[in-house]
Amino acid sequence: MKPVILCVDDEKIILSSLKEQLKRHFGSLYHIETVESGEEALEVIGEFMERTVELPIVIADQIMPGMKGDELLTAVHLRLPKTLKIMLTGQANADAVGNAVNHARLYRYIAKPWEPTDLSLTITEALRSYFQEKKVEEQNLALQQMNQGLEQLNQAYERFVPKEFLRFLEKQSILDVRLGDQVQQEMTVMFSDIRGFTSLSEKMTPDDNFRFINAYLGQMGPIVREYHGVIDKFLGDGIMAIFQKKADDAVHAAIQMLHTLAGYNQERAKHDRPPVNIGIGINTGTLMLGIIGEQGRMNGTVISDAVNLAARLEGLTKIFGASLLISEHCLDALEHREAYYSRFLGKVQVKGKNTVVSVFEIYNGDAEATIELKLTTKPLFEEGLTHYFAKEFAEAAVLFKNVLKDHPTDKAARLYLERSAQYLVQSVPDAWQGVEAMEYK
Template sequence: MTRQTIIYLSMALLSTACRMVAPSPQIQSGVLDLENFPIASGKAMALQGDWKFFPGQFNVPEGATPPTYLPVPALWNQVPLRSGIKDGKGYGTYVLDIRLPKENEIYSVYLPEVRTSFRLTAGNRSLVSGRPGQTKDTTIPSAQGQSFTITAKDHLQIRIEVSNFHHKEGGLPNAPVFGLAESVQNYILAQSTIDLALTGAIFMFGLYHFILFFYRNKQREAFYFGFFCLVFAARIPFVGSKTIYAVFPNIPWELVVYVEYASVFVLGILFLWFVDGLFPRFIDTKLILYFSAYVQFMLVYGLIIKPEVYTQFEVVFQVLGVVYAVFLGIRLYQMMVRGLPDSGIFFLGYVVLFIGFVYDVFLAYSGEGESTLSQIAVFLFFGVQSTIVTLRTARTFHKKVLLKEEFETINEQFILTNRLYAKFIPRDFLTHLGKESIEEVQLGDSSEREMTVMFADIWEYWDIIYSIPLENRMLFTNSYLGRIGPCVRKNNGFIDKYIGSAIMALFDGGIQNSIKAAEDIQWELEKYNERRRTFGYLPLHAGIGIHSGDTMLGILGEEERLESTVISDTVNLSSRIQGLTKKYGARILVSLTSLMLHEDLDTIPYRILDFVRVKGKQETVMIAEVLIPDIDIISNRKIENKERFEAAIFDYERADFISALEGFREVFANNPEDLAAQIYIERCEYYQTAGVGEDWDGVSAWEK
């Protein structure tokens, strides 16, 4: 069921309720003649007309002559000369004699709210709302309506004792409702049902707009209109038939009056903020803030003082309300003239709302009874607001469709651009810098972290480069590098730089990833060499150096030219270690301190190779050679002679060159391709002849 259908059904219900009570035949001089009236038609009637009135009297004797007649409904303040009650403060008794048909019937009398307490008596039945008294101290105010049934024929006298000392207004603002019991009870039930239905429907309107705001929190108007609906829904039980008493029969009268007055102020300011949300900056925000401050003052003011004080200013509030309504109407009309989106339909809804309430107030003051026109106007206005929301949602959806198409086009370009940039600056590098895309990178961005750095290079690269034509050099280099890159990436690393045939790769997952990547590179190179041999080309040998430590990743350069880089001693030492691979004839060299961090060190064949001091460093570094089983005969023999080689290393460090020389010669005899063993043989023979000093530490200094 659509919102429009709900609105139409609600309007039909309200219209039906309006027809359930009709004015009675004219009451003249406190007498109503219903002897020939078709009272069995089923409609309840409002007892409107001139009632007998006894000011300042309770317990009026039967047949007493009234000093005056007062119109009902009417307030004492509206007819002060006839009521004889000053400023609406006082008490008195209303009397109405009704001539009934001669047949016994069950009748009901229902009296809505009075100002401010009453006792209703008819025949042998009596009931009270609050407690009417002759002084303020003896009066207990209440806004609860009351009803009862009574069996009568021929004649029925209705007495209403009313007292008011707690409100600016006194008297009967609503006409009693009389008729057959079933008709009156149906009327009461219909009024209560309408109040509950309105409360529930408007509450759902508010909840719907809060949900809109939750999903689209930039729509401030949805929040304020949702708040407006909730306040309006909460106000309904406190006005009209006062259904709040059905839930809380002992609710204080002061609270009922406060909610009735305060809610009007709150609704007014919420409506202003709602309009400001729909049409931003069209109403001066300072004016809304001033009015908000005034409303807050009035809310606190109403809590501090009693109703009999602040109700004295009701006329002032009404004048301010009229000024407020006229001002807002003018601004809305100006919006419509300027052609703001949805301003025309909104202005129409506002006019309907304004007319409905003005007409309702007019009926109340003219004594013509209650009207539900204002409630119909509210529902029509809510329908207008729903239409605006629908229109705006449709426009927003259309814009989103266009934006989606545009976004998809831009996103495709963005993805292609990012893919292109990722080939120059690795995605992992951006991640370590805490950046989502290359567009966020700025000069000076940096991140300090512990990483493993790996350098890999071909020993024969320059010899090959100078031996092939110029146009083939780039093809040869890319053919080799194209095999190394995947080995790095599949082991959770990324290549930071290409330096000719050399690469610098970074690993953030521990030394084991870099070791595995180095082994994969060596195996991939072996496959590449098999292919090269089929074409008669020389095989390639790559040396790989690895070291772990603190690094600084960052963006260097200047505003027009940026480059990602890594600056640290870790990078320098890793490069120097790679440079030693060719001298020792080693495929993979790694600093021993880094190798010890391997999680599965027992599964890695390695041998301690040397204590070295590389160029530019005063500290010594113990390096180890990682061996790859079955990659070639030389590596297998190195693994077989590992223990004998390392024993000779420690003899060498203790300057026991005789024992060390014997060990290295044994290793060399078993593996003549072991360059490290050959180097140590030459060193031992030299130091046996030249000798060493007391400061001997066994460290080898490599200047290249």
């Protein structure tokens, strides 16, 4: 149905004349409807609204039996605020016009008898104004929907390329990213991995595997973000994350991950499920972040020896029986070193590199009883290492045995006891410095 221009007047002659003029000028595009009272007008408007008929203009007389013109236009405004209201009357007082202006957003007042040209121009301008406002509204709505779509798209992209990664590259949007974009910064990188995942996985269906991994990652991911970290990638059952602000953030996140895991394991125990154990390696150094790939497939990544070392440290957690290992570079970068329980575990050399790195265990995330045992035996353990690096293997072996008397499950002490015993039998080269080559992951 065509849009409607509604005319309201209690005088039939006026309505007939008004309808004839409007039909002559606007009848090809609009339906001209007439009613004789405000009450009838509201009934007709209600029908229009039910049928979603568009009503751009209502023209009303002021002095009518029952509902007055200003009252009608106010009621129309409450129902259809976008509809333009015109008062066409010869007897309206200033109060009525003012009421219509204030409460109905009166578009125009035209006195009777009207001048035909003036009426036609007024209606033409009113229609232009109505549809222009409608067009602007539709454009704004379309723009809003487009912005919402872009926001949803950006949010979806952020699940694959974190917005922090874009910020590192000084990009506003994923659309700005180009192959070869890169930046170099000092950051702290964390690797975490589930120990013995293969054994766990073999006992689960494919569906259970994914449920388990996602449940675990769903516990750990928010902790990384809470401590200002960015998850660079998920590595099956593992996480690689980078921390731009402080090395302490990475260590705090790792400790919180271990505490959360302890609670997670308590829930698993209630369902007779085996505990989940993880190893975490952290290193601080210069990282290169950038976009690699080819034009058809690009990926954000982090490249650096510092990354490789963090991954190797995570691998060393299995060897030392530790949950969290950090490099000397990370230890030196900590602002609150005194806040952590730590012990020196030895020196390692990454395969293919000449640099020797000292490794430290942070054990704030261990069970309280384990923390107490490590604190108690720390002097003996570190004295044992001093003798070990001095090639005094007999003295070292005695000290590591004493550590194990108090803390039988200390895997690091047992490892050094076994090595000390081995080197007592097999002499070491003169150039030996106790550095272990990390040829394993």
